[in-house]
Amino acid sequence: MTAAVATTPRTGSRAFRALLRSETRLFLRDTGNVVFVLGFPMILLIGMGFAIPGMRDAITDAPEPWYGLRPIDLFAPIMVCVAVATAGLSSLPAMLAGYRERGVLRRLSTTPMRPQSVLLAQLVVQAGAVLVGAVLALVAGALVFGIPGPVQPLLTAALVVPAVAAIFGIGLLIGGLAPKATTASGLGMLVYFPMLFFAGLWTPGPLMPDAVEAVARFTPLGAASQAMTDAWLVGDGMPWLQLAVMVTWAAVLSTVAARTFRWS
Amino acid sequence: MPVPDTVRIPGTDPAVGTDPAVGTDTVISVRHLRKAYGPKVAVRDVSFEVARGEIFGILGPNGAGKTTTVETLVGLRGADGGTVRVLGHDPQTDPEPVRLQVGVQLQESSLPAKITVVEALRLYAAFYPDPADPEELLRVLGLDDRRDTAYDNLSGGQKQRLSIALALVGNPAIAVLDELTTGLDPQARRDTWRLIEQVRDRGVTILLVTHFMDEAERLCDRLVVIDEGSVIATGSPAELTRDPQGRRTFRMRLPDDSDVTRVGLETLPDVDEVRDVDGEVEVSGSARVLPAAILALAEHHIIPDEVRTVTRSLEDVFVDLVARDTEESA
Numbered sequence: 001m002t003a004a005v006a007t008t009p010r011t012g013s014r015a016f017r018a019l020l021r022s023e024t025r026l027f028l029r030d031t032g033n034v035v036f037v038l039g040f041p042m043i044l045l046i047g048m049g050f051a052i053p054g055m056r057d058a059i060t061d062a063p064e065p066w067y068g069l070r071p072i073d074l075f076a077p078i079m080v081c082v083a084v085a086t087a088g089l090s091s092l093p094a095m096l097a098g099y100r101e102r103g104v105l106r107r108l109s110t111t112p113m114r115p116q117s118v119l120l121a122q123l124v125v126q127a128g129a130v131l132v133g134a135v136l137a138l139v140a141g142a143l144v145f146g147i148p149g150p151v152q153p154l155l156t157a158a159l160v161v162p163a164v165a166a167i168f169g170i171g172l173l174i175g176g177l178a179p180k181a182t183t184a185s186g187l188g189m190l191v192y193f194p195m196l197f198f199a200g201l202w203t204p205g206p207l208m209p210d211a212v213e214a215v216a217r218f219t220p221l222g223a224a225s226q227a228m229t230d231a232w233l234v235g236d237g238m239p240w241l242q243l244a245v246m247v248t249w250a251a252v253l254s255t256v257a258a259r260t261f262r263w264s
Numbered sequence: 265m266p267v268p269d270t271v272r273i274p275g276t277d278p279a280v281g282t283d284p285a286v287g288t289d290t291v292i293s294v295r296h297l298r299k300a301y302g303p304k305v306a307v308r309d310v311s312f313e314v315a316r317g318e319i320f321g322i323l324g325p326n327g328a329g330k331t332t333t334v335e336t337l338v339g340l341r342g343a344d345g346g347t348v349r350v351l352g353h354d355p356q357t358d359p360e361p362v363r364l365q366v367g368v369q370l371q372e373s374s375l376p377a378k379i380t381v382v383e384a385l386r387l388y389a390a391f392y393p394d395p396a397d398p399e400e401l402l403r404v405l406g407l408d409d410r411r412d413t414a415y416d417n418l419s420g421g422q423k424q425r426l427s428i429a430l431a432l433v434g435n436p437a438i439a440v441l442d443e444l445t446t447g448l449d450p451q452a453r454r455d456t457w458r459l460i461e462q463v464r465d466r467g468v469t470i471l472l473v474t475h476f477m478d479e480a481e482r483l484c485d486r487l488v489v490i491d492e493g494s495v496i497a498t499g500s501p502a503e504l505t506r507d508p509q510g511r512r513t514f515r516m517r518l519p520d521d522s523d524v525t526r527v528g529l530e531t532l533p534d535v536d537e538v539r540d541v542d543g544e545v546e547v548s549g550s551a552r553v554l555p556a557a558i559l560a561l562a563e564h565h566i567i568p569d570e571v572r573t574v575t576r577s578l579e580d581v582f583v584d585l586v587a588r589d590t591e592e593s594a
Binding site (some may be wrong): 015017018019022025026028029053098099102103104106107109110111112113264 | 339340347360363364366368370372374375376377378379386387388391392430434503513
């Protein structure tokens with residue numbers, strides 16, 4: 001066994017790369033994923049910009065920092081949140097529950113590859129999908145509507161990490177417990193729309209009532225949206241409270257998900 | 265009719281002896297395995313040994329504890345009692361070498377819907393340090409023309425063959441195949457059987473779990489019969505089908521005008537029972553029952569039109585054993 005043990009690290013990274021390639025291919029082969037996870041934020045942004053009246057007229061009835069911006073400009077950070085939620089709440093739980101339902105995880109656990117690696121590969125692929133989906137939306141927004149870039153680009157980008165961690169925590173929890181892919185999808189959708197509501201998709205920036213905003217601050221995606229909106233439009237430094245909210249959600253959810261995840 | 269006690273090959277009783285070290289030719293050793301799910305005992309007491317290079321069968325009705333036994337062997341479940349050694353390793357405390365050297369085909373386990381045959385093989389090959397050539401496996405298993413077909417678009421037989429290919433892609437010492445041919449049509453079953461024999465000829469030890477008697481009879485060198493969580497028989501198919509009391513049975517068709525009652529076959533010392541079965545006369549008795557009966561008939565100038573011996577199939581044995589087991593536990 002010494003030979004096998006000696007080759008394990010090499011086999012391990014080669015095996016994980018193969019798994020990652022395979023998961024990426026399978027993700028892209030699913031039309032739903034491509035249209036919804038990668039394309040939806042962009043389609044939504046462009047659709048709203050053209051379909052909803054007044055989206056491209058400057059705001060004159062709200063104070064700074066909103067004054068002078070167009071409503072469509074407020075949607076740039078929200079679209080990043082849409083990308084995070086779509087991957088983490090619509091695609092991830094269904095993929096994981098489907099793998100368990102089909103026995104993919106059970107089958108893997110009889111090989112030297114651990115089923116935990118499939119989880120990791122899925123998280124990497126879905127995080128990549130968030131980036132692609134968000135970048136597509138932002139580039140389209142800049143090209144079509146001239147939406148300005150973030151005031152604090154690095155901070156905005158950095159805030160995507162805790163946002164992904166918190167939302168993917170929900171996805172892991174659902175995917176780890178739902179017995180079937182369809183159940184996971186349903187549960188994911190049940191969380192998806194409230195999350196988008198708190199992220200301000202229907203009431204961006206100054207349109208969100210104060211009471212709702214106060215509640216939203218303590219939800220994973222609401223905190224993400226507020227933090228990114230700050231970094232994008234205002235740039236007055238680290239939104240500590242929202243960051244703490246996201247990190248707490250991420251820690252709690254991933255701990256619970258790790259304890260409750262059913263492999264077979 | 266008396267039924268045999270648990271049939272064992274002399275000197276191989278796996279439950280005898282306390283030394284947990286296994287011989288060099290024993291690749292799997294299970295002793296007094298016990299596993300319960302809450303109050304439900306799935307495996308009560310299962311012991312057997314598998315020698316290198318053989319096709320070993322675990323036979324039993326649905327729900328007998330076969331799958332639980334196998335899941336314990338491959339490390340998917342921990343045992344509640346007894347010892348399990350696979351290639352000298354405990355699958356629970358030392359799972360790595362077991363995962364490396366045991367290829368598994370499990371019931372109700374499958375692949376992502378859209379992965380293609382060749383992708384699945386290449387992916388699984390990457391998990392092992394010294395994998396088999398996926399291209400060769402594709403050829404051997406007759407999946408070459410389905411290489412780019414998505415898993416969900418394969419037929420049942422093709423899925424099974426891919427599943428076997430995945431169990432073999434790591435170049436395992438042991439392949440565990442659970443309910444391999446369930447749901448296959450007769451031709452696909454026969455093709456699969458041929459394949460199993462080819463795999464054994466490559467030097468792979470095969471543990472075959474099945475509830476099909478004909479499959480076990482055709483393929484297995486040795487087998488255990490499990491019912492309600494316990495081993496009720498161990499041996500080769502020939503040993504199990506041989507009547508332990510040395511009883512023989514034959515059937516004959518006599519000319520229409522012959523009056524067999526005046527022969528008095530049942531009064532012969534070698535004859536236990538004479539029955540009429542579908543217009544044929546079935547005679548059971550000692551090892552000498554056939555010549556004794558034919559001789560007695562010849563003395564009365566009755567020459568049978570047709571005579572054939574009746575061999576117990578594994579199915580008969582199985583039904584006897586399971587029926588007795590059920591009676592005893594009732």
